[in-house]
Amino acid sequence: MTVMETIRKRYSCRAYKEKPIEKDTLDTILEAARLAPSARNTQDWRFVIVTEDGTKRQVAGCTNRPEVFEKAGVIIVGCSNSDHVMRCGQAIAPIDVAIALEHICLQATELGLGTCWIGAFDSEKARRILSIPDEIIIVELMAIGYPADTKPEPKRESIDKIVCYEKWAF
Template identity: 40%
Template structure:
């Protein structure tokens, strides 16, 4: 599978089978994260690989009761260190949100190639997640991503082009709106 196929086939999966992720596949997911770019290559991140069913259930509750999350055999929790990040990046105080989003996207695309499903989780109670996973106060939880095999083999539907904005609404050349 090439990268464009992975991009076209990636979908948010919210129903997972109980099939375990083989260790060698999980290693590939970790490698995808390790190779993700970051501002000045600072890599201001730490990922917690949550495999414990009770912890996954607690994380699902902390994610505004998105209980389906607990079905996935793995939840990746993306944490960032503001003091290790590039400062004053665009409209942000530092680069951790962007850096970790890039790393999570690498994970999601690598997962597609391995037949795995993922879903970005940005809605959660950060303090609860920190308590559940013993995350220090100086660390920011940027996002979570359940990872697993989709419950339904033919879950990926073709892209409905009518639901995608036209190029003219998304792109301009040399000047905004041109």
């Protein structure tokens, strides 16, 4: 499968089969995160992989769709141990973690799994459940599991609406 085929296959999966993800499959997905780029190669990301049913239910309970995400094979909690801000004024934590999570997402998609980014969650509640220290930034969650739904037609803007050449022309 080409990268573009994988990109086209990906969608936000919001129904999962209650089927665990095999260890070697999960290892491949996590390797995709490990190889992601990061600012100054800081590799500031840390991932808490929640697989155990009781903890998964608790973490899913921090999200806007507990009944959906508790059925996913894993919930990955994307964290960063850096509060570094680049010269451009942007913090590296959300950028580095997001890139690594998208690597995870695309590798999982290629392996036939469904994924969903989760930004609608109670970060402090998740921190308590998972004993994540206060200095660690919790960026996003990602649910991964065998899909029990199918990809809807994607709704996207046209290229003209989002791209201009040479200078700002929107």
